Amino acid sequence: MAEQRRVNRGPGAAAANRTALIAAAREVFAESGFDAPLSLIARRAGVGQGSLYRHFADREALALAVFEDNVVGLETYAAQPDTGIDQMLELIVDQVVTSIAFVELIDPPLTGGPLAGMSVRVGAMLAGLLERARDRGEIRADLTAADLMLALSMLAALLARAAPHDRARTAEHGWALIRRGLDA
Template identity: 45%
Template sequence: MPGPRRPNRGPSAAAENRAALITAARQVFAAEGYGAPLSSVARVAGVGQGSLYRHFPDRVALAMAVFEEQVAALEALAAEPGSTIDDLLAVMTENAVASTAFIELVSRASTEPDPRILGLRERVVGLLQGVLDDPRRAPRIRPGVSADDLVLIFGMIAGALAHIPASQRHATVRRAWSLLREGVEL
C-alpha cells in the first residue's frame, strides 16, 4: 500500500526519508522478492524516486541497509555463549520465511561478486562457522559440514520459498529442513 506523499522538506527530511525507504524496502522485498521494482519501494515510502536514489544508488545498497540489522542480530546471537547452530538456523529460517530476499542476496554473492554482497555473505559465513567449530554448539551436525554448505542450503530453501505463497512458506520450510537434515546430521 503506497504511503502518503510527503511534502518536500528538503535536507531536513533526509533521515526520515531514509528510514521510510528502508521500512518500505523490507515490506516490498518480503512481498515481492529481491527483484521487486524499486519504484514500488519509493511509492510505499511516500517519496520520489530521486530521494530513493540519493540515499541508495542501486538495489544492492538498499538491500544492504535492509538486511544489515538482520545480520547484526545474528552476530549478537552467535556471540552468546549458550547459543547453538539450531538457534541461528531457526532465526535464519524465520527470516527466510518472512522474506526470501535476504537469502537470495547472500546466495547471489557466489555468482555476482559485488564486494558489498561478499562482505555481508562473509559475515554470515563467519558467524555460522564460528558456531560450527565448537562441537558443543553444533552437536547434531555431521563433521565436515561447513558454513558455506549451510548458506548453500539456505539458498535452496529460499529458492523454493520465493515461488510459493507466503501462507505456505512455514509448512514448506519445515518439510525442506526435514529432508535436508539427513544430509547434515549424523
C-alpha cells in the same frame, strides 16, 4: 504499514529516511517481488522518490542495503551468548522465505561483489555458532559452516521455485531435513 508522506524534515532526517526506505523495501519486495515499483517503496517509507534516489542509485543498491541490514541483524543476534545454532538457522530460514524475491538478484552464485562479502560474514558467524554447539555436544563434530551455507543455498533455490502459497510449508520441511543432518 500506513503509506503517508511525511513533511520534508531536511538533511537532518536522512538517517531516519534511509532506515524507513530499507524497512519498506524489505516489506514491498517480500509482498510484490523484486520488480515492485520503487515509487511504492518510497510511499511506504513516507518519503518522496527523490529521497529514495538520494540514498540508493537503483533497485540493486536498495536490495543490497536490505541484505546488509539483514546480515547486521544476524550478526547482532549471533553475538548474544545464549544464541544457539538452531535459533540462528531458523532465523536465517525465515529471512530466506521473506526475502525470496531477492533470489533474482543473487542468481548467479555469490562469486564476487558485495554479496560475496556478506556471504563470508554469514559463514564466519555460523562457524562461531558451530564451535559453541560442538563444545556443548549439540551437533555433529564434522559439520562445517560451508556445509550449512550449502544447505541454506539449496533451500533458497528450492524456495525460489516453490509456489508462493507453498513456501512456508516447503521451508519448514526443508529446515526439518537440514536439522536432522546436524544432530550429533
